[in-house]
Amino acid sequence: MQETAWQVSLVLMLLIAFGVVYVAINSGKREEDYGPLVKRAYGFRTKLFWAVALVFFPAMIYNLTDLPYDTSRAASSTGTPQVINVTGHMWYWEMDRDQVDLGPVEIRVTSGDVNHGYGIYDPSLRLIAQTQAMPGYTNVIRHTFDKAGTYRVLCMEYCGIAHHNMMTEFKVGNI
Amino acid sequence: MASYTYTPTPDYGAKAGVLAYLVVSAVVLLLMMVFGLIMRLEHSQYTEIGGLWFYKLMTLHGAGMVGIVALAGAAIMWHFLRQYVELSTGIFIANLILFLTGVVMILASVLLGDFHAAWTFLHPLPSTSMGLWSEWAAAAFMGGLLVIGVGFVLLHLDIARAIITRYGGLGRGLGWPQLFGPDDGNAPPPAVVASTMVTIVNLVGLVVGASILIMMLINLYVPSFEVDPLLAKGMIYFFGHVFINAVIYMAVIAVYEILPRYTQRPWKANKVFLASWTASTFMVMFIFPHHLLMDYAYPKWFLIVGHIIGYLNTFPILIVTGYGAMMIVYRSGIRWDMCSRLLFVSLAGWAIGAMPAFIDGTITVNYVMHNTLWVPGHFHTYLLLGMVAMVFGFMYYLVKPSEHATDSAIDVAAFWGFVVGTMGFTLSFLYSGKMSVARRYAGHLPEWIPYDRIASFFAALLIASVLVFIFRFLAGLGLAGRDYQRASLARSLAT
Numbered sequence: 001m002q003e004t005a006w007q008v009s010l011v012l013m014l015l016i017a018f019g020v021v022y023v024a025i026n027s028g029k030r031e032e033d034y035g036p037l038v039k040r041a042y043g044f045r046t047k048l049f050w051a052v053a054l055v056f057f058p059a060m061i062y063n064l065t066d067l068p069y070d071t072s073r074a075a076s077s078t079g080t081p082q083v084i085n086v087t088g089h090m091w092y093w094e095m096d097r098d099q100v101d102l103g104p105v106e107i108r109v110t111s112g113d114v115n116h117g118y119g120i121y122d123p124s125l126r127l128i129a130q131t132q133a134m135p136g137y138t139n140v141i142r143h144t145f146d147k148a149g150t151y152r153v154l155c156m157e158y159c160g161i162a163h164h165n166m167m168t169e170f171k172v173g174n175i
Numbered sequence: 176m177a178s179y180t181y182t183p184t185p186d187y188g189a190k191a192g193v194l195a196y197l198v199v200s201a202v203v204l205l206l207m208m209v210f211g212l213i214m215r216l217e218h219s220q221y222t223e224i225g226g227l228w229f230y231k232l233m234t235l236h237g238a239g240m241v242g243i244v245a246l247a248g249a250a251i252m253w254h255f256l257r258q259y260v261e262l263s264t265g266i267f268i269a270n271l272i273l274f275l276t277g278v279v280m281i282l283a284s285v286l287l288g289d290f291h292a293a294w295t296f297l298h299p300l301p302s303t304s305m306g307l308w309s310e311w312a313a314a315a316f317m318g319g320l321l322v323i324g325v326g327f328v329l330l331h332l333d334i335a336r337a338i339i340t341r342y343g344g345l346g347r348g349l350g351w352p353q354l355f356g357p358d359d360g361n362a363p364p365p366a367v368v369a370s371t372m373v374t375i376v377n378l379v380g381l382v383v384g385a386s387i388l389i390m391m392l393i394n395l396y397v398p399s400f401e402v403d404p405l406l407a408k409g410m411i412y413f414f415g416h417v418f419i420n421a422v423i424y425m426a427v428i429a430v431y432e433i434l435p436r437y438t439q440r441p442w443k444a445n446k447v448f449l450a451s452w453t454a455s456t457f458m459v460m461f462i463f464p465h466h467l468l469m470d471y472a473y474p475k476w477f478l479i480v481g482h483i484i485g486y487l488n489t490f491p492i493l494i495v496t497g498y499g500a501m502m503i504v505y506r507s508g509i510r511w512d513m514c515s516r517l518l519f520v521s522l523a524g525w526a527i528g529a530m531p532a533f534i535d536g537t538i539t540v541n542y543v544m545h546n547t548l549w550v551p552g553h554f555h556t557y558l559l560l561g562m563v564a565m566v567f568g569f570m571y572y573l574v575k576p577s578e579h580a581t582d583s584a585i586d587v588a589a590f591w592g593f594v595v596g597t598m599g600f601t602l603s604f605l606y607s608g609k610m611s612v613a614r615r616y617a618g619h620l621p622e623w624i625p626y627d628r629i630a631s632f633f634a635a636l637l638i639a640s641v642l643v644f645i646f647r648f649l650a651g652l653g654l655a656g657r658d659y660q661r662a663s664l665a666r667s668l669a670t
Contacts, residue, residue, distance in 0.1 A: 005531075005540045005549075006609040012530040016497075020523040023501045030508025034440055041502045049494050060486040063537045069475050090305055114300045115404060117469065117546055119613065125622055127543045127611035132470045134404050135299070139471040154613055156469075156546040158293050160300065161226045161307055164616035 002126065068129070068141070081106045081142065084170070088116035088133035091162035093153055098170045102148060107141040109133045116166065117156025123149035130156050148173025186436075188657040189254055189573050192267050196250035197570060198652070199271070201645045203243040203278075204563070208641060210236040212634045218619045218627035227307075229617035230291035237294030238281055238316075241419055242323055244558065246274055247566045248425030249330060252373065254569075255366040255432045260337035266329050273326030280319030288312025293615065295415070296320075298387075298407035302395050310395055317395075321388045324381045327418075331374045331381070338371055345371050349456065350449040362444040365431035372456045373421045379460060380421070384414030405472055409463075416463040423525060423557065424455070426565035430500060430518045433572055436662035437515045438507035442499065451495035458488045465536035469545045478538065485536030489529050497526040510662075513582050513647075514575060516590050517568030524560025524597070528553050531605055546615070549608020556601040559637070560594070567593075567644045574651025575661045589643035596637030603630035 031037050081104035087094040088111040109118045109131050116133040118141070128151075131139040145151075155166035189197070210232045216222045217229055224232075253267055284290040290312040292300045301313040338348040342363055346352075348371030350362035362368070387410035393400045435442050464481030467473055500522040509515060531553035534540055544550075607626040612619065619627055648655075 001540060001543050002609045002611065005534050005537075005544060006605070009531040009534050009605065013527045016493075016523065016526050016530070019501065020520075023505045024519070027504050027507055027509045027511075029506060030439075031506035037506065038502070041498075041505070045494060045498055045502075048498065049490070052490065052493065056486050056489070060483060060537075063539050064479060064482065067475070067479075067538055068542045069471050069478070090303070114303050115297045115408070119546075121611065125611060125620070127547065127613075129542060130469055130545060134408075134470065134472065136403070137405060137470075137472040139469075156613060157297070158230075158295070158300075158615040160305060161230060161291065161617075163230075164226070164613075164618045 068131075070142075083108065086110070086118060086133070087112050088118065088155070088159075088166075089113055090160055091155070091166040093118075093155075093166065093168040095153075095168065095170065098168075100145065100170065100172055102145050102173045104142070104144045107131075107143070108138050109141065110138045111135045114159050115157045116159050119154045119156035121152040121154060122147065123151065125152070127154075132157060145172045148175050150175065186658065186660045186662070187254075187258065188659070189250075189655050190257075190264070191656065192264055192271065193250045193254045194652060194655055195268075196246055196253075196271060197566075197573075197655075198649070199275070200243050200247035200250065200566065201570070201648060203239060204247070204566075205638070205641060205645055207236050207239040207243060208634075208638050210239070212631065212638055215627055215631045215634050217617065218624065219631045220619075220624060221628075221631065226617040227289065227291065230293070231285050231289065233615060234291045234293050234316075235281070235285050238320065239278075240558075241294060241415070242274065242278070244422045244562055244566075245327065245418060245425075246271070248422035248562065249327070251429045251566065251569050252334075252366075252370050252425040253330075255428050256334065256337075256370045259364060259367050260334075260341040262337050263333045266333040270326035270330040273329075274323050277319040277321075277323035277326070280315045280322065284308075284312045284315035284319065288315060290316045292316070295411060296391070297411065298391055298394070298402050298404050301391060302398070313395055314392060317388050317392055321385055321392075324385050324388070327377060328381050328385070331378050334370055334374045335378070338367065338374070342367070345375060349453055350444055351453070353444075354446055354449040354453060358446050362449055365442055365444050365448065366428045368444055368449065368452050369424055369428050369431065372452050372459075373424045375456055376417050376459050377421045380414045380417030383410050384418065387411055387414070405470065408470065409467060409473070412466040413460075413463045416466060417459055419554075419558075420459045423562045423565075424459075426562045426569075427496065427522075427525075429565050429569040429572075430522060433514065433568070433662065434500060434503060434518050438503045438509050439663060440503040440507055442503060447495060448499070451491040455488070455491045458484050458491075462488055462536075465541070468536075468538050468541040482536060482538050485533040489533050492529050493526055497522050512571070512575070512580075513586050513590060514568050514571040514662075517564045517571060520594060521561050521564035521568060524564055525557045525562070528555075528557025528561055528601075532557065543611070544608055546613060547608040548604045548612045548614050550614055552601050552604030552606075552608050555604060556597070559601065560597045564593070567641075567648075570644065570648040570655075572661055573655035574648055576651070576654060578660055578662060585643060586647060589640040592636050592640035593644070596633045596635075596640055599633030600630055600637055603627075603633060 082100045084107045085096045086109045090113050111133040118133050119130040122128050129141050129143045131141050150169050153168045288308050290308045342348050353362040390402050394402045431442050462484040464478050465485050468478050612623045
């Protein structure tokens with residue numbers, strides 16, 4: 001997902017940059033009669049509007065089809081998901097287990113004091129899932145682990161002086 | 176199609192109050208940039224200031240930047256708006272005094288009281304310091320924000336009064352009669368439309384912000400007065416998002432007012448323009464759930480609203496404002512100087528920064544990129560290369576010695592240093608976000624440090640360029656207040 005976001009962003013940013021450079025290069029020689037130019041520009045703008053709409057709207061809808069809030073996310077025909085209960089504290093994580101098997105896992109996250117963020121990093125240090133840990137609320141991450149290894153947990157919400165050291169880890173699979 | 180008559184206003188110099196705003200903005204902006212550089216140097220392990228000082232600087236950098244760009248944006252808005260409506264200079268100055276009072280309170284809170292709960296001051300962190308700061312420090316910080324907010328409320332109330340007096344209502348200030356009825360070509364000028372929009376959203380945002388600050392201040396001293404953390408977070412981000420977004424909509428007035436002089440073409444408040452600003456008025460107020468996408472406790476529909484509006488919000492920026500600038504510059508014979516370059520590039524920066532921003536507001540992306548460095552990556556792009564470029568463009572305009580004055584090679588080099596420095600700096604942020612580097616960390620994992628070092632280099636280049644901009648502005652202050660023609664008057668007419 002991160003790779004896609006990066007590449008799509010770069011493409012869009014470059015397209016805008018090319019447009020801007022094109023206009024800058026073509027800004028020197030004056031077309032005195034602005035009326036016809038405006039008419040052409042408005043025509044192009046209508047096309048641009050529809051081009052952007054035709055790209056953005058399907059993308060917007062498509063990206064609503066697999067939301068992390070959906071309870072079906074960790075559903076499995078092999079049984080009920082394993083559960084990890086997590087409470088964030090300044091500045092450590094309290095987890096009722098530090099090992100799960102491959103497959104669906106429900107991670108129920110809350111906080112005992114201030115806001116924290118429960119971010120799961122895979123063995124290659126890539127963020128794969130997160131939710132906020134907020135006092136008084138329990139947020140549930142539903143994730144299916146298909147790769148064994150040691151996963152790190154980093155705090156993703158600023159919580160004070162040791163925020164950057166608020167890390168722990170858990171193991172997935174028999175390693 | 177309606178016929179529009181563009182009547183350029185005379186080229187007024189800035190009032191002393193506007194210059195006071197801009198001088199304070201320039202100095203504080205530079206200081207906050209230096210704080211930002213120090214944080215990146217700390218990430219790079221070139222310095223060792225430690226967690227406490229890192230988070231103190233981070234708190235000052237966040238609150239200071241939000242406040243100072245708001246002050247600079249207000250200066251631009253007030254300068255141009257007063258050419259159309261009667262504004263109170265007393266209120267304008269009162270806002271500056273309240274702002275400086277708030278700044279002193281915040282500085283005391285952080286530097287003397289060690290407060291470091293970030294500008295976001297998420298409840299209950301300010302009242303849960305683990306002994307690292309006292310109640311007075313938290314109260315001084317939140318009280319400082321409150322005082323600054325009160326100043327801006329006064330300013331916006333005065334602007335609302337002036338627009339209502341001149342145009343007959345805020346709806347008329349947004350050009351609704353021309354938008355929803357026949358377009359008679361007499362819609363308010365873009366500066367008035369933009370000021371009306373900013374005033375509406377900021378008044379709502381500031382009232383919500385002041386409400387949560389007061390609730391948290393009471394909770395600080397009377398803990399039995401409980402504040403729900405989820406409600407508090409929603410209110411803080413509503414206020415924060417509206418307020419920081421509004422600064423761009425204030426500053427863009429400089430583009431609307433100045434670029435037509437350089438291109439000799441009018442910037443028309445036609446139906447598309449008016450529709451775009453009305454849409455932005457609502458979207459800026461309802462897009463804030465995209466900050467809360469990882470708070471699953473909110474209703475699902477509420478979070479989906481943030482996702483959808485994130486996509487829709489790109490349309491006014493890309494198709495109307497950004498495209499509008501391209502349209503009036505294309506084959507215009509524009510005379511390029513520091514002002515026109517910075518104003519032109521500012522719209523590019525705004526549009527370019529909006530791309531990774533709406534992508535971050537996509538729920539499935541946010542799931543793996545929320546609170547990574549991707550976030551400062553996008554907002555630094557549209558604030559630095561967008562909003563801040565507008566401010567410096569305006570400053571260069573004010574101190575331009577004459578219509579045909581040429582720029583020195585140093586200024587031109589600084590312009591390119593600013594563009595390259597900003598893009599290098601922000602792309603380093605974005606790339607770090609792609610690599611899952613968490614934000615607001617005083618210390619980075621060894622794997623992350625190479626990106627930090629690249630970012631530090633570009634940040635230093637950016638600051639060196641800004642030093643030139645600020646020096647040029649301060650050196651030319653004597654010219655900034657005078658009334659004389661700095662760029663050709665735009666020719667009227669267009670259909």
